Structures are given as structure tokens and as C-alpha cells.
Amino acid sequence: MCAAFSPFVGNISSFDHQQQDWSTFKSRLEQFFLANGINEESDKSGVKRRAILLSALTDDSFKLASNLVLPNTLDKVSFQKIIDVLDAHFIPKRCGFAERSKFYAASQQQGESYAQWAVRLRGLAAHCNFKHLEDALLDKFVMGMAAGPEREKIFTLDIKELTLSAAVDQAESVRCARAAAAASAPAGTSGGGDVLFKIEGVSKSQPDTDRVKCAVCGRKNHKTSECRFARYKCKKCNSKGHLRKMCNKVNYVGEDNVSEGDDE
Known part of the structure; x- marks a missing residue:
């Protein structure tokens, strides 16, 4: 059995004015005519072009076109006339x-x-x-x-x-x-330089008096668990875990070894 043979190059999809753009469909239709050598010379009466256009319209679009050419009927109106009335209907005037x-x-x-x-x-x-x-x-x-x-x-x-x-x-x-520079940057680095403390949940507008002091160094810009001085030895009591200014011990231990300002 011989394979079915199509007389046309390419194909033209149906046009539904409720879902598709008329200008786009019209341009595709013109390209379809061009590819198949259908023009004013080969189709002087326009009957072939009119038939291809009307057969590509969905039922709703065909009915719309019929209403636009009343009191005439589509089979009595020229191809160019149908194109003109559809252009006037679908293409808005632009300012x-x-x-x-x-x-x-x-x-x-x-x-x-x-x-x-x-x-x-x-x-x-x-x-x-x-x-x-x-x-x-x-x-x-x-x-x-x-x-x-x-x-x-x-x-x-x-x-x-x-x-x-x-x-x-x-x-x-x-x-x-x-993007390449960001992807090649070492993990954990940022453009803002080294950060001394990690501060979480602190608003810039939050009053300093509302923040809790670090039990290690007494500052308010970080949590006790994040203090970098947590492993330092107190010069007052000789114990680890706090600086001298936060020490509440009364007796000095190793007082002779204490230097002024060593915690600062």
C-alpha cells in the first residue's frame, strides 16, 4: 500500500480566537501560503486561500467570522475581505x-x-x-x-x-x-571580612540595655556560649571560663602574676 501523500509542505493548525492570537495565526498562515506557492498569481480568485483559511477556523471562530460578514455569507465573500474584517475585529487601534x-x-x-x-x-x-x-x-x-x-x-x-x-x-x-567568583570562593567566607562574634536575633535598633551580658567577658553583642574568651584563664582566681572583670571571687590567687589590663 502506498503511503499517504500530502499536497502541501508543512501544515497549519486550527485557529480558536478565544485562546490564540489572530496576528500570530495570520503570520503563520502567510508563511504556509508562501511555502506552498499559493499567491495572487496561482490563486487569482482567492478561492483556495479562502478555503484553507475557513477550514482552519474552529466552530466558534467560524461562527464569529460568519457574523462579521453579514448579510453576506463566507462562501460569497473574497479571501481578502475576510482577512480585513478579522483584522478590524481582533487588532485594536493603538495610540x-x-x-x-x-x-x-x-x-x-x-x-x-x-x-x-x-x-x-x-x-x-x-x-x-x-x-x-x-x-x-x-x-x-x-x-x-x-x-x-x-x-x-x-x-x-x-x-x-x-x-x-x-x-x-x-x-x-x-x-x-x-557568579563564577561566588562559586569559587571558599566555603564560609564573606565579603565583609572576619567576624569576631556571631550575633543572632539582635536588631540594630534594639536598646543596649535590653541585651543580656555575656557571663565570660561582660559584653552584650554575643551569647555566652559563643564568647571567644571562654577558654581564657581568669587573672584573679586562676580559673578558666571568665575574665577578671567578671570574677566574683574575693580572694586573689597568684596576685603577684597579675598584670594590669591583661583581660582587655
């Missing part, structure tokens, strides 16, 4: 300044990569009718970037030589370098 307002109000979202941010800007600029599109895209890309080293790096570059593509590459390079 140039309203579109520009959306463009200028946009900013890079959390979790959005620099490449994604640039692509989203191009979509927002589609109906803005900028005279110098690339300049507008570059300006908004940089001004709308999230604050950080990437944005600061772009600010140092020569704007005369900078393009949107170069700005995206520069931002991604800085981001990758930061």
Missing part, C-alpha cells in the same frame, strides 16, 4: 503615546535575564514608531536595568560606540564573572 508610555514605564523584573529584558523592550517598542529605534532601545535598556555592578559597568562605557547588543553582552559578562 502612539500610550504605547510609548508603557515602554518608558517598563523596568527589568526580578529574575529576568538581560537578554530577556532586551527582547521584552523590543516587543514594547513595536508600536511606538520611534524615529531612532535602536537609540531608544539602548537608553531604556540601561536606564531600566536593576541596580548593581552590571548597570554600573555599562555607565562607564563610551555611549558613542555602544549598541544594544554590546550592552547586553557586557551586562551578561559581568553577571557571569560575579
